[in-house]
Amino acid sequence: xxxxxxxxxxxxxxxxxxxxxxxxxxxxxxxxxxxxxxxxxxxxxxxxxxxxxxxxxxxxxxxxxxxxxxxxxxxxxxxxxxxxxxxxxxxxxxxxxxxxxxxxxxxxxxxxxxxxxxxxxxxxxxxxxxxxxxxxx
Amino acid sequence: xxxxxxxxxxxxxxxxxxxxxxxxxxxxxxxxxxxxxxxxxxxxxxxxxxxxxxxxxxxxxxxxxxxxxxxxxxxxxxxxxxxxxxxxxxxxxxxxxxxxxxxxxxxxxxxxxxxxxxxxxxxxxxxxxxxxxxxxx
DNA sequence: AGGGCAATCGCCCAAAAGGGTGATTTCAGC
DNA sequence: GCTGAAATCACCCTTTTGGGCGATTGCCCT
Numbered sequence: 001x002x003x004x005x006x007x008x009x010x011x012x013x014x015x016x017x018x019x020x021x022x023x024x025x026x027x028x029x030x031x032x033x034x035x036x037x038x039x040x041x042x043x044x045x046x047x048x049x050x051x052x053x054x055x056x057x058x059x060x061x062x063x064x065x066x067x068x069x070x071x072x073x074x075x076x077x078x079x080x081x082x083x084x085x086x087x088x089x090x091x092x093x094x095x096x097x098x099x100x101x102x103x104x105x106x107x108x109x110x111x112x113x114x115x116x117x118x119x120x121x122x123x124x125x126x127x128x129x130x131x132x133x134x135x136x137x
Numbered sequence: 138x139x140x141x142x143x144x145x146x147x148x149x150x151x152x153x154x155x156x157x158x159x160x161x162x163x164x165x166x167x168x169x170x171x172x173x174x175x176x177x178x179x180x181x182x183x184x185x186x187x188x189x190x191x192x193x194x195x196x197x198x199x200x201x202x203x204x205x206x207x208x209x210x211x212x213x214x215x216x217x218x219x220x221x222x223x224x225x226x227x228x229x230x231x232x233x234x235x236x237x238x239x240x241x242x243x244x245x246x247x248x249x250x251x252x253x254x255x256x257x258x259x260x261x262x263x264x265x266x267x268x269x270x271x272x273x274x
Numbered sequence: 275a276g277g278g279c280a281a282t283c284g285c286c287c288a289a290a291a292g293g294g295t296g297a298t299t300t301c302a303g304c
Numbered sequence: 305g306c307t308g309a310a311a312t313c314a315c316c317c318t319t320t321t322g323g324g325c326g327a328t329t330g331c332c333c334t
Contacts (some may be wrong), residue, residue, distance in 0.1 A: 077310060080308085080310095102311085102313085102323095103312075103313055103314085104313095105313050105314060105315085106311075109312080109313080110311085110312095122320090
């Protein structure tokens with residue numbers, strides 16, 4: 001969405017520059033000076049947004065709390081989500097078991113289900129896929 | 138660094154706007170129209186970069202190839218960096234060994250050194266710490 | 275020429291992770 | 305009251321990881 005806005009800004013900038021290039025004189029006669037300045041400025045503002053978006057991050061989703069859509073799509077349960085977050089935090093099965101106050105076997109079961117649902121072959125892989133799907137920051 | 142540039146851009150924009158606000162008439166008399174347009178445009182360009190940087194990502198380092206500063210600080214060698222990237226891609230030691238055409242033992246050695254340098258107690262932990270330090274995307 | 279470092283590999287062993295299967299409980303929804 | 309899904313736990317077994325040695329090679333630098 002923001003990427004789209006940036007592209008529109010860039011197009012606006014390009015359009016403005018093209019107009020200037022093609023018929024500067026007539027444009028200058030037709031438009032009051034201030035409006036012309038504002039046009040150019042707006043174009044550069046859009047271009048700047050484009051540059052900023054290109055240079056920085058570029059990741060689509062910002063703040064994040066899990067993507068309910070993809071999460072529901074894969075039928076990842078609440079418990080599996082909490083376990084997934086623990087895994088992403090770099091904790092071991094034993095640590096997760098302690099934190100969640102369940103048996104290590106339970107943690108292993110949850111993780112196994114997560115792997116199946118995410119199509120992952122390891123915890124790092126699972127985290128990467130979850131991040132691609134936008135269900136983990 | 139890029140953040141600094143964005144801030145400079147924003148300051149330029151603010152300065153330009155302030156000048157316009159304070160003494161538009163004298164500025165218009167003193168400067169040829171095109172230069173004035175360029176000044177405003179450059180200001181807005183910087184402002185746009187600032188907005189883009191603020192809206193998107195916000196992470197400090199952008200396109201990326203490893204953060205040389207933190208990397209040098211921890212004395213992470215070239216080979217260790219490539220191994221780290223493979224680990225972050227979710228590959229197993231055996232797979233990494235195949236890709237890099239070295240023995241699995243060598244991969245293990247590199248990873249062990251990485252753990253020591255990063256102060257990590259597992260691959261996921263190592264990736265998280267490396268990402269915090271900005272030496273991995 | 276010698277020291278230091280990166281890169282490579284080997285071996286041993288313990289711990290962790292992962293795969294497969296089965297079982298129980300709890301609880302919401304029909 | 306029955307059903308199904310979620311959550312819990314257990315056991316067995318294989319593979320992977322990780323820790324802790326040591327050793328060699330090649331390269332850069334002084």
